[in-house]
Structure formats: structure tokens, C-alpha cells
Amino acid sequence: MPNPELKMKQSSFLDQVNGSTEATVGKVFEQQMGIDERVLDRLLNRALDQGGDFADLFFEYSLRHSVVMEEGIIKNSAVAIISGLGVRVVEGDQTGYAYSEDLNYDAMLHAAGTASAIAHSGQVKINEARRFNQQNVKNHYPVLKTISDLELTSKIGSSEGVILRDTRPMFRFNVHSIAQEGDQIQNGTAGVGGRVGLDFLESTDHPIEVGSKSAQEAILLLGAKQAPSGPMPVLLGPAQSGILLHEAVGHPLEADFNRKGTSAYSGRMGEKVASELCTIYDAGTVDHDRGALNFDDEGSLTGENVLIERGTLRGYMHDRISADYYKLNPTGNGRRESYAHYPLPRMTTTYLANGDTDPEDIIRSVKKGVYCASFSGGQVDISNGDFVFVPTTAWLVEDGRFSHPIKNFTLIGNGPDAMSKISMVGNDFAISEGIWTCGKDGQSVPVGVGLPTVLISEMTVGGM
């Protein structure tokens, strides 16, 4: 556990970004760097002087701290400061993008000029002075103490005259353990986190819980047997199993894949794509969750969006470009890793609505199958819908009871096929601990998942 003195010391780096969101972002960009409305206006004019439908400016100042303790000593601490501006010019479905980490006026103007190269028709009239509307939004992650491993401060200014400011706390606490018995060694890992401050760790027993969970996992695996192989019923425990949704339906419902026609779900709006027990949402509004956002990285407000309603496909996750293409409102899913990346449709927190079956009854219904409680991750092939996810703690279930822990296997399925085989949904809905990071096109963003206990009547278990 980090000692309290160290925390205080490190927080001195953070003095400059303490305080409320508005005041903080204002202080960093306006006061310290002199980036005021006049500057935004000039940069946007430069970005659009070759034409284009829309331009936006994404300013970021982020401060990351990390501390590593290993073998009983605090081995390393690291601090990283990253700042920069991303300039985007959009014309139809074309994107011109440039960024500058140098926030002096000439460097920013140069980036705006580079991004403008994509456009060739003047559709936006450049007025001499754009009037900006300072928009205030609900804060889904107010924080008392701001020391964390990531502080992202962003500000978006767009050619439509909107300015949005946000301070995005991000905290993550992880424990890795190994357990040894004779020749056998096993790993355990556990973590917690979210858009929270240090008060999160101080106000609860989280560090002890996480440490125990990690150690217990390693010890459990020492006694685990090889997993079975072949198609069988798969029980998914609450919370972390939400990875299933992330891979099986989440990625394929990101609208860019559908706009390009590469997703297995392209052109299937209104069709049945899952069991009637499935109502699936993606929402950036889950307070303090790792996937939460007050507004997305192109300034659209987040909301609770229905993706699948009682098995029927109802909506994709959009960024501005795909929303324009489909003539819909953006859903608040335009996200980017940093100022150095342009936004893409991405998930926030993806979850399956609660069912009404007692989870004990679900487990009792299974003659022979596997029960999976925690996972190391997953992956999906968008075009054919095949996905994998990899359990770390799991048990063989025989005659409705946990028989013994099992190890070393991958679950593989096909999105629409697996979702149609969800035959029971529990009433124990939970959101996963905030530990997930999603990768797409070389960009990583924090996400959340959630799920009640679920039974998939048949899925391929890849053991030995």
C-alpha cells in the first residue's frame, strides 16, 4: 500500500489542476496558456479556410502518476505530463486530422492548416467573429481528492460555436499475486478503479479486498483441473462476464463498421439478433464508472442508449460522422485516446438489463457445463461475428453444483448465435470493477461492462 506521506508529496504536482472542473480547465488553458475565444476562433477559421462541413479543436492536458510496489518495497514512481491540441476538419465522411503538442499559437495554426488539406469545397461561411456558447453539463464523476494515476483535462471548441470543458479523473488499483506449491506456480490478479479520486481507496477496504481476491485466485488455480473441451452450456457470473456483450454485440454495433458495411449486423436494424431475454444498453452516464463521460470527445452529450431491446436490434453507437450518415443524433460515443487521435464510435459502459431468475436456480438447471466468474479479456472478428473471451477463474458444474475449479481455456462463439442462445437471465445485475481497457484501430480507451448471471445453452469450450 502506498504510504500516506508519498501521496501528499505527489499531490503537489496536482496543485495546478485542483478545484472544480470549470475553474481547473479554465486555469490550465485560458490563464496559463492564453488560449481564449479569440484564439479558438482564429484556429477554426484557419482549419476551415479550404472548406469543410465542420471543424473542432480538442485540447488536452493530462497528468499521470503511478507507483509500483514489489517485493515489499516501493520500487518506482512515475509522473507523466502530456499536453496537446488535435484539430479535425470533416467534409462528408472524410476526416483531416493534425495535432500539435506545442501549444504556442504558430504551432497550433500550423496544425489547423495541415488538417484543412482534406477539404475542397467551402460549405461553412467564415464569419469574422464566432460567438461561443459555454455549455455546462452534469458531472458524472465529481471527485474530492484529486490524486490518481490519470488526470485528463479536456476542452473542446467547435466551429458550431460550442465550448465544453471537463476534468476526467481516472483511478486504478491492481494487485498481481503468484502462488507456488511444489513445482506448480499460478498467477492471480485483481483490481478496482473508475472515474474516482483517492477518497475511493481511503473510504473502504478496497486495497485489502483486492489483495485477498488476487491471492485467492492464484491459490484456487493451484487446485484447478484442465477444462473440458467441446460445446456445452456456459454459465456466466455477474459483472465481469459483461465482456461477452462488449465483444459479441458491442463492437459489431459501433456505427463505423456498419456505415462501411463490414459488420455482421450491417443493415439489420429492427431484426431479431438475440434472445428475447436480452435488452442491452450502452451508457456513458453510469456515475463514476470507468466508462463514464459527461460528454464524448467531440462534444456530444452521453446518454443511455438502447442497442438491443428484447432481442431486436434498435440502435448503433455513433460518432458525428456516422450519425450524419444515418441522419440520426450522435449518441455520445465519439471517443479518442488522446489529442493525437481522431474520434471513432466507441463503447462507454455496455450492459445487459436485469432478468428475474434467481441465479441459484440458473446454476441448478445445468447438468454439465462451466461457470465463469472472472476474465482476462476478449476479442472479436467484426465481419463474421466470431468472438473469444478468456476466463481466469471458472468451475466445472455437474448436476447443478460446482464440482471443481478449471483452468487453461478459451470460450469461442459467434455473436448472433451466442446471443440467441441466452436461455436464462438472473436478477443479480452488477457492473464490473473498473478495470477494462478497449483497443480499436490502435486507440485505447477505458470502458465498463455489466451483466447479471446468464446461461448460454451452448457454446464451445476450448480446453484440452
Next chain:
Amino acid sequence: MIERYLNIAREVIDLSLKQGAEQVSVSLANATSFQLEVRNQNIEALKEAGSSGIHVTLAKNQKRSTLSSNDFRLETLEPLIRSTLEALPLMGEDPFYTLPDPKLQGKAEIDLQFRDPNFEKMASNEKINELMLLEKEALSIDSRLQTEEISFSDSISYMVHGDSNGFLEGCSKTLCSLGVSMFAEDGGEETEGSSQSLNTGRKQSDGWYSSSRFRKDLESREDLARKAGERTLRKLGSVKPKSCEVPVVFSTEMAQSFLGSLASAMMGDNVFRKHSFLKDSLGETVANPEIRLSDEPLLPGKLGSRHYDNEGVKATPLMLIDQGKLLSFMCSTYSANKLDRQSTGHAGGISNLMLKPGSYSDEELIASIDNGLYLTGMSGQGVNLTTGDYSRGAQGLWIRKGKLAEPVSEFTIASTFPEMLKGISMIGSEVDERSTILTPAFRIDSMNISGS
């Protein structure tokens, strides 16, 4: 650029020592990149940018901290260095952290051909035109093909590393890539027992890319288009195979993935943490006697080549496995101190990991199998370096009577590293040069297939 960075490194080292640091190491990097994506004869995205970063490690009394920033100005770095040093006493003492032995540091004397002299000679318009032509070429191969993305990227990067031992070197590298990603509707053949009826929108996608330090070494438009087209079309109508135990040919790309994981298990950091199934196997036979695996940093033009590692330790070739016997781990200074050895120059990982090619063509590898799998894709995180367990989502082509037959998907392959290493019985001869892992395809005698 390099001169400027060498100066910044000198200044940061001096400043840190003056403020009380005992050991300092500094790395600076800068990359300018250009990325272009085309789809349906339309530019989807054009991105141009330069990015840079400085990374400083400060140590005193066997305690250390690191700081990084993308702002190189001394007025930004000075207060950061000061506050980092102020916080140092709060750290634990770690006697294993040291700078490298100065006798091991230095720059290998060889021209590694890092930089394309013609790098700046191609205008954006030419790159756009090339992609438009490449897309036309790819679409002309078969009417079922559609474009997912045609992409071009190039970059020039500058790197400088220095430390308070007195090591200070820099280099610059160019890199360019061309890629074709295609997809096609896959009506699929209805297979018994599977409920593919819900999956009416099924498609298959694949592609090919070429990547090199020199633009002239990129594959031709015709080759790129043809390979991307063939690889996409050969997946159409894929079925789920029955569970069984069969020989598997790892295509070069899958061989790269497998050997990349194996290399992680040979990294000193994983060995001293007991995160490696090989931790107690030094000097033992761990693989088929055919196997000779080495790390080769001094190959001109290859993507992983380097003159020194991330700590300035001079690069030298290192034999890892010879005649199936494990001869060395790959160590940084820290992991070497932990394991009571010498750094092998592997701070920052492998350079070019090379499996010595055998004499078989890919056709001969396939022809050696009566009933088995030609593996072309893997997915998921099912690689456990600690235990050596291996279970991955897979796709490929089934091999029947020595020939490639139907495409297969939605199944897993499983085994363990020790079994797989001993089961590599035939090694191919054709090496894929696009990776820092230089390997041909190979045959593994038996793996567990979990399907229907």
C-alpha cells in the same frame, strides 16, 4: 534534430546531477508521421502529425523515480526534476537498480540501413494516387470483394539516449507501410446443427500489408492486391470443425505470434518474477533438436535491428535455443542484477528474433499432413507464460490428404508450450520479413482442436 536532442539530453543530465541525482538516464524520441486511408475511391482520413517525448529516470541512494513529458523545455523540466528528487526519499531502497556496466555500453560498428535517403521525395498527391490505384487493382480481382480500408503510412523518427555514465548516442529511422483490407459477403454453407440462420449478415474480411524502412522495398501493387483478395476469398463458406487432435501447420504470421510469446517467457523480467514456465530450464532441452532460435540485432535493414538497447548496452547476437537446448535468457541491467548475470542488451525487448529456417516449402509442410489444420488466425489472451498453457481462438483451412480444403472458424486450439516446442517437427524455408520476428512456417505434430 539529432544534434538538438543530444544537447537537451546533456543539459538534462547535468541539471539532474547538479540538483543531487546520483544516476540519471534520459531518452528522447520524436516521430513525424503521415497516415492516409482510402475507401471507395474516397479519402476517408488523412492525418499528419509530429509527436515527441522525454523520459528521465533519476536515482539516489538506490531509490529511483521516473518522469516523462512531451514538453522538452528546460523551464518545464527543471521543476519536475526538482520535485521528483524531493520525493525520492519516500521510495524504497532497491539495490538491484543500477545503470549498466559502462564496459558493456557502446554502439555496434555497422551500418544498419535505418533511413531511406528518398524518404522526403514523395508528395501527398502521389501517395493518394497510389492508394486509389491499389484499391482499383484489389477490387478488379473478384467481383465479390469490397473495400474495408486501403492505407498508407510513413514516419521518420529520431531517438537519443544518454546517461550519467557518459553514454550518449542518437539515431534516426524511416518506416513506411501499405495495407489492403477487403471483405466479402459470406452466405456460408448452412451447417447441420448450427443456428447460422440468425447470422444472415455474415462476412469475411482479411488483407495484406507490406512494411519496410525503404519505400522501394514495399511489395508491388499487384502482389498486395492479389494476396489480400486471395486471403479474403479463401475464408468464404467457413465451417466449424469437429473436436479432435491433429497436426497443425502454423503459417508464418501465426509462427510469429507463438515465438513472440515464447520470447516473453525468456525475458529476464518474467524469469525473476517467476512468470515464466522456463525459469528453471536453463541448459535443459526444451524443444525439438531442429530448433535454433537467436536474437539478431545487427541485420541491416531489418525492422528490429539496433546498435544498442534502451540502456545503451552494445547490441550483440545472442543464441537462445540451439539443438533444442535453452542457452540464455534475455536480460536488461535490472533483471540481470536480479538473476546474478550480465545484461544481454535486452532492455526494451527482442531485436530480431530469428528461427533458423528449415528446408521445406509451405506446400511440403501441408503435404505432410493427411488430416489436420493450416492455422491462419488466432485471437484472445489465452497464453499463460507462468504455467505454459496455451488456448486460443483459431481460424484456418482444413488439410485433407496433403491439400488445403475447406476454411474453418469458431474453434479453439490448445496445448502447452513444452508440448508445442517438442512437437515442432518440420520447419519451413520462407521467412516473412515484415516483422521483428523472422520465422518461417512450421508444423506442430499434435494439438487439441475444440469445435463442434
